[in-house]
Amino acid sequence: MPPRIIKYTExxxxxxxxxxxxxxxxxxxxxxxxxxxxxDGTTGGLKEKxxxxxFDVPVSEGSFTGMAVGAAINGLKPIVHHGRVEFSLFAADQxxxxxxxxxYMFGGNNSVPIVFRINVGRQWGNGPQHTQSPYALFGxxxxxxxxxxxxxxxxKGLLVSAxxxxxxxxxxxxxxxxxxxxxxxxxxYEVPLNQAVVAQKGDDVTVVAYxxxxxxxxxxxxxxxxxxxxELIDLVSINPIDYETILASVKKTxxxxxxxxxxxxxxxxxxxxxKVAQHxxxxxxxxxxxxxxxxPCPTSTALTELYYPTKVDIANAILKxxxxxxxxxxxxxxxxxxxxxxxxx
Amino acid sequence: xxxxxxxxxxxxxxxxxxQEIAALYIKNKIMSFVHFYIGQEAxxxxxxxxxxxxxxxxxxxxxxxxxxxxxxxxxxxxxxxLGKENGSSHGKGxxxxxxxxxxxxxxxxxxxxxxxxxxxxxxFEQKYNKKHDITAAFLGDGAFEEGxxxxxxxxxxxxxxxxxxxxxxxxxxxxxxxxxxxxxxxxIQKIVTGFGANYVKADGNDYDDVFNKAKKLLQxxxxxxxxxxxxxxxxxxxxxxxxxxxxxxxxxTPEKREERDSVKRMRRKLLESGVSEEAVSSIEEExxxxxxxxxxxxxxxxxxxxxxxxxxxxxx
Numbered sequence: 001m002p003p004r005i006i007k008y009t010e011x012x013x014x015x016x017x018x019x020x021x022x023x024x025x026x027x028x029x030x031x032x033x034x035x036x037x038x039x040d041g042t043t044g045g046l047k048e049k050x051x052x053x054x055f056d057v058p059v060s061e062g063s064f065t066g067m068a069v070g071a072a073i074n075g076l077k078p079i080v081h082h083g084r085v086e087f088s089l090f091a092a093d094q095x096x097x098x099x100x101x102x103x104y105m106f107g108g109n110n111s112v113p114i115v116f117r118i119n120v121g122r123q124w125g126n127g128p129q130h131t132q133s134p135y136a137l138f139g140x141x142x143x144x145x146x147x148x149x150x151x152x153x154x155x156k157g158l159l160v161s162a163x164x165x166x167x168x169x170x171x172x173x174x175x176x177x178x179x180x181x182x183x184x185x186x187x188x189y190e191v192p193l194n195q196a197v198v199a200q201k202g203d204d205v206t207v208v209a210y211x212x213x214x215x216x217x218x219x220x221x222x223x224x225x226x227x228x229x230x231e232l233i234d235l236v237s238i239n240p241i242d243y244e245t246i247l248a249s250v251k252k253t254x255x256x257x258x259x260x261x262x263x264x265x266x267x268x269x270x271x272x273x274x275k276v277a278q279h280x281x282x283x284x285x286x287x288x289x290x291x292x293x294x295x296p297c298p299t300s301t302a303l304t305e306l307y308y309p310t311k312v313d314i315a316n317a318i319l320k321x322x323x324x325x326x327x328x329x330x331x332x333x334x335x336x337x338x339x340x341x342x343x344x345x
Numbered sequence: 346x347x348x349x350x351x352x353x354x355x356x357x358x359x360x361x362x363x364q365e366i367a368a369l370y371i372k373n374k375i376m377s378f379v380h381f382y383i384g385q386e387a388x389x390x391x392x393x394x395x396x397x398x399x400x401x402x403x404x405x406x407x408x409x410x411x412x413x414x415x416x417x418x419x420x421x422x423x424x425x426x427l428g429k430e431n432g433s434s435h436g437k438g439x440x441x442x443x444x445x446x447x448x449x450x451x452x453x454x455x456x457x458x459x460x461x462x463x464x465x466x467x468x469f470e471q472k473y474n475k476k477h478d479i480t481a482a483f484l485g486d487g488a489f490e491e492g493x494x495x496x497x498x499x500x501x502x503x504x505x506x507x508x509x510x511x512x513x514x515x516x517x518x519x520x521x522x523x524x525x526x527x528x529x530x531x532x533i534q535k536i537v538t539g540f541g542a543n544y545v546k547a548d549g550n551d552y553d554d555v556f557n558k559a560k561k562l563l564q565x566x567x568x569x570x571x572x573x574x575x576x577x578x579x580x581x582x583x584x585x586x587x588x589x590x591x592x593x594x595x596x597x598t599p600e601k602r603e604e605r606d607s608v609k610r611m612r613r614k615l616l617e618s619g620v621s622e623e624a625v626s627s628i629e630e631e632x633x634x635x636x637x638x639x640x641x642x643x644x645x646x647x648x649x650x651x652x653x654x655x656x657x658x659x660x661x
Binding site: 058063064066067069073102106107 | 401432434435436442444454456459461464465466467469470471473492493496499503504656658661
């Protein structure tokens with residue numbers, strides 16, 4: 001079979017379409033999801049194909065999210081789309097307090113099979129109120145499952161798994177990755193919701209990353225080639241976190257670099273480093289935690305180029321862990337501000 | 346049994362059960378909030394009697410009455426209040442989380458206003474699957490001030506969903522008066538009808554008025570026009586404890602509550618209509634025994650095992 005290279009957004013759209021074909025309980029709800037290029041293309045054309053199952057809605061996130069949760073309580077399988085994480089916070093009660101708690105608070109036998117697709121994080125020029133990455137919020141919410149697809153293949157497989165799961169699943173989709181391309185199987189397949197993936201094997205340093213940070217880390221692997229043997233882990237799930245995979249790797253490498261694309265307070269990296277310490281893994285070097293500065297993400301490119309950890313930052317953290325000199329590798333404007341125009345292997 | 350007598354039996358059951366629950370609460374047998382329904386019985390029973398068996402009901406923090414009126418299991422309810430394994434949620438929910446799906450009581454959820462979009466989604470499923478059932482949700486006048494309620498009036502009218510919101514206006518949000526919470530020009534009828542839903546006001550201390558108005562309203566609800574039934578009623582006890590604190594009250598004085606008490610009025614009405622004192626007393630004795638037996642059962646039931654702390658986080 002020749003490779004079939006499609007974009008991240010196309011992979012999401014395909015998974016949605018194929019799952020809707022197989023399961024009449026699935027419907028899509030969100031602002032503008034019925035547009036021809038709805039939800040950045042991820043719901044494009046679905047309204048024409050499933051006119052009774054794709055719903056544009058009033059600008060009332062609490063209400064339409066709650067409606068979807070209520071529908072899930074009664075056996076339907078909604079996909080709720082929020083184009084920005086900030087919009088979804090209007091529906092915090094319905095996501096965190098209703099959907100996430102329903103099964104537990106009624107002592108089981110009360111599943112809420114719903115998928116919240118929430119776009120998150122960096123995108124040029126979006127400023128402090130359209131780029132937040134409150135991953136800790138979703139990692140901390142008991143009763144939710146929360147995943148961050150880092151590649152098109154992952155985006156399709158995780159959405160399929162989420163739609164086959166009985167529980168509320170939050171898929172945090174970094175907008176930065178939307179035009180990323182990869183060879184994606186045409187058939188339906190699942191990617192486990194609770195397993196980190198060792199994307200590249202190595203012996204010297206464990207690098208844990210997720211989402212857009214994972215792509216930067218993947219590029220950093222090229223920069224350290226021949227200098228350090230890094231093991232790259234795509235975290236995939238932040239709720240729950242797959243500590244087994246991380247601990248197995250860190251016990252082998254004895255060095256740890258965590259990459260966050262959010263600020264350091266209560267970050268995923270802090271959580272992982274704490275857990276590794278609690279397990280008594282003795283590291284050869286202090287663990288590194290790369291993250292964003294503790295200020296909101298500004299708008300000007302002159303400032304945002306300082307904001308997210310780059311592939312060079314990650315490479316140098318790996319080299320530092322190996323007590324090797326840092327590399328000097330100036331980045332172009334495009335490299336600093338746009339997702340890399342690469343085809344993910 | 347005549348329908349009035351059967352309605353009285355349900356109202357008397359709610360009243361008696363809650364009086365006994367209050368006694369347990371005072372003895373520290375119930376270690377959680379309990380929002381008592383005493384005084385509001387005509388609303389739950391009037392509305393639920395107007396519903397069909399397959400219609401669904403959701404409730405709020407004050408839902409013992411809604412649950413029992415819909416036919417929820419009394420033993421499971423009292424076990425739940427006492428935190429016992431035999432409870433409807435095996436002790437994980439307690440008083441504020443009533444559920445009995447076997448009688449289409451979908452669940453109650455205590456965060457004010459949250460139940461409204463969830464009920465909207467319940468009605469959405471009924472329409473999506475082309476059922477002819479409707480969904481009724483109970484909320485208070487306090488919850489009716491949450492933004493999500495207004496959003497959902499719009500959404501349910503837009504989607505033509507079979508949704509009935511029953512607003513139990515007991516004059517207080519905790520102890521805050523309506524006049525301290527709403528402008529003097531606030532007009533609930535204009536608000537609701539302005540969204541494209543129907544609005545009817547009923548005397549929530551009168552079973553017949555609630556039942557008749559709900560029955561009529563439900564015809565259009567069933568055809569896809571959502572509605573609000575506002576029932577003006579009196580909460581006899583404090584917001585969340587079995588005490589009769591009076592300082593903040595203006596209209597609903599003890600005398601007024603006694604005079605307008607729906608359970609007592611219903612009893613008088615039954616006797617006036619020719620039902621014998623004996624017949625009424627015999628039903629009352631039967632209910633008292635049912636409640637006493639249920640409490641006995643709950644008190645002797647086991648607590649959940651410690652391991653169950655960790656079960657049910659996810660459905661499998």
